[in-house]
Amino acid sequence: MNAAFAELKQRLAETHDLAKAMAVLGWDQRTMMPRLGGEARAGQLATVGKIHHELFTSDEVGRLLEGLRPYEESLPYDSDEASLIRVTRRDWEKERRVPAELAGEILREGSRGQAAWLAAKQASDFSLFLPALRKVTELALRYAECFDAGDSPYDAFLDDYEPGMKTAEVKAVFDVLRPELTAIVREAGPPADDSFLHGDFPVARQEAFLRDLLPAFGFADGAWRLDPTVHPFCTSFSPRDVRMTTRYSPAGVRALFASMHEAGHGLYAHGLGPSLERSPLARSPSLGLDESQSRTWENLVGRSRPFWERYYGPLQETFPEQLAGVGLDDYLRAINRVVPSLIRVDADEVTYSLHIILRFELEQEIVSSTLALEDLPEAWREKSRELLGIVPETDAEGVLQDVHWSRGGYGYFPTYALGNVISLQLWRRIQHDLRGLDDQLAAGDFHQLHGWLQERLYRHGRKFTPKETLERVLGSGDLDPQPFLEYLREKVQVYQPA
């Protein structure tokens, strides 16, 4: 092996170790850490983050990357080696633009912001969060200034989550979704009865149901955990150490769907090709692509009729008091009911993306400073009225419901809706390639589905950009919201209340 390449790989393996150490610190912070541990944890994350930044952006890494140009050009574009050099160079050039001090401050204030958000949400009082939000927003804008202005300063944020994507592209997709989704909500008619999904669903039984289900999706034994947290997420410390989290409520089964959602993220991390481990390629190409998988397993599998033909019996046996007398059709209507609601993570598939558009539009105003942060709760209420037809009565149910902004994570939300869009673009191809897919799902057999995704998506990690990835799988890298809209229109027809 090329000696410079071997040296680059070793350096990248060590920076990857640091990134994964930070992931462990972050997972612990959000699942296990005692309340008073936050201040010290913020310092620990800042220090490891600072060293990670220094090591990765070192002149030496730049020199190695530069010297490796001939080696890179001698190799196929899609080889692991050329991809590692190409993607690392892009990352290096981006990260070099951010001073280490600023990167450290963003991490530290992000940890503090998260703690402030949690306290403010518990008190349902935006004013408790405002100072921290100001700080992380100021840092986010300083971060954006490190990059060449695109059409919008928002491009800098978006690029961190969807490399190469422009704000204008997102806006184009959302401009299609906005009127169509509000139309579909109207078409859906009155919401189906789901009263039987509210009652007594002991958490331990939900956990047991999921412990049986997730391995069937494709997880190896001894390679994953599922833990409770406030705001569900998935992280991984290697393909064989995947940490999913969920939020249980004994009053309903929402956690089942939230867990299948995180399992989709988890399968992506679990499926990484061994040759890409301990490198910058050891993750998915973008949040949108990652989200396409969480939505696939949560919705395209997990809310489908074939899936529940297999699993509704076991679910009834798990919760007989609640479900023994409820038929499959009524259950399917309930879990697929469409009705505007206040909380994004509880939203149905149609209104979900409206929640995202709400946040995207507010973020545009924040970034362009046309909206003062103290006016955010009121702006939220107005947008909610406009897009969802309902208005939160409290900050906890409104502007404080999500953690993302507390870390300065502008540009993150749109990727959720892009994930919905991409999931259907991929699903149409899967339906074409895998004849008998519905029968397989109805038999609880996920091997072919998982194998298709593993082969085409998961194992490649981040070798290709999101656009390249879609091109390789679909023949075109363009986002197309139409399959998603068709899918929703069909669904609201099928699941019209009886």
Next chain:
Amino acid sequence: MNAAFAELKQRLAETHDLAKAMAVLGWDQRTMMPRLGGEARAGQLATVGKIHHELFTSDEVGRLLEGLRPYEESLPYDSDEASLIRVTRRDWEKERRVPAELAGEILREGSRGQAAWLAAKQASDFSLFLPALRKVTELALRYAECFDAGDSPYDAFLDDYEPGMKTAEVKAVFDVLRPELTAIVREAGPPADDSFLHGDFPVARQEAFLRDLLPAFGFADGAWRLDPTVHPFCTSFSPRDVRMTTRYSPAGVRALFASMHEAGHGLYAHGLGPSLERSPLARSPSLGLDESQSRTWENLVGRSRPFWERYYGPLQETFPEQLAGVGLDDYLRAINRVVPSLIRVDADEVTYSLHIILRFELEQEIVSSTLALEDLPEAWREKSRELLGIVPETDAEGVLQDVHWSRGGYGYFPTYALGNVISLQLWRRIQHDLRGLDDQLAAGDFHQLHGWLQERLYRHGRKFTPKETLERVLGSGDLDPQPFLEYLREKVQVYQPA
């Protein structure tokens, strides 16, 4: 503030953050990590450890320490500042002698050794552990060679856990304990009946009992956790993030005592003075002093009559099926029964230190290469017969019972017995200073006891050496096994079977 001192403090804060990041990785590894996560975790620990080593042992830190000599000499010996410089210099000079490569390898192979030990223990097959043990032992001996030979190469190991202590001092204490303890075992007579401590003690109720008890000892709300693990330990990520672990069995209450033990370690970490945080002073002076506190809360408090005068009622209410018909006297005899047994962590207060002497004597032979590692199981059995009068039938109950050697941790075991010795030296002084202590314990009031320890020990962290610490508290820094032996002799008299 002196600018060089401020710079030193900042550098030390960052290395401390890395050490604590490693502590989080280690805690997770031993409590939460899925089975297949071990290999990646070993790499992560090795990388963070290597960077920690490089940063701490940098020329720049040495230059700062050297330049700070006049500042240090201008300050009182017991000031935080002089202590930080003095202790850091000692650490720096020690760690400079260890090449970064070796330090990294020790960490990496230690993680692997731990995994090999776990598998070997589960299979009760020493041969599965032998290759890893050879590797970590070879690394440990290479480590010892980095230092000037003392009277024994074992001095180098011991110094990591008991700074300044020599093998000869330990041997002198153990030479007293060995015959005296075996004599006390004989005096104890036939073991008391403890059949009622074996049965049905639901783990959830044990957890609830501990959740009520530990805050009474002195833990602040939101600053600690107690989790299950295989081999109980305590770690902390700050004084406000203390992680205790225990091993529950539904068949007995051993976990209550194991948890009070870890709580003693936890209180030490929890009580650190704020001015010492994020520095090399932010821990106890030695494992022996730390262990003195775990033994204080486990045994001197947790197996005492006054303590159970307060807590036996609640315990009976927690486990009425087991204990409703058992009187306090019989319960006290049972939890204080003396009988040789195979497993160190389950041993009573008298035989416990014999388990330690067994390991210490084997370690002397390993380090001097008079015992080949493949002969260790047989040597263990012989020593066990000699010291305890019983012989393990399996490796799991013998040589594989403890994790320490799997990480190459020679020199660690003796500190457990030293902790017993020190705990009584301190306790005699506490009994002198705190009149009415028994009445306080009998009222479940630990404030004065905790306050005494907090003021004299916990808050000072590692400002002083173990010897200095004992000198400051007791007037003499010498180890004295007599109070411990007197305590045991008195106990076996009091708790003679009825």
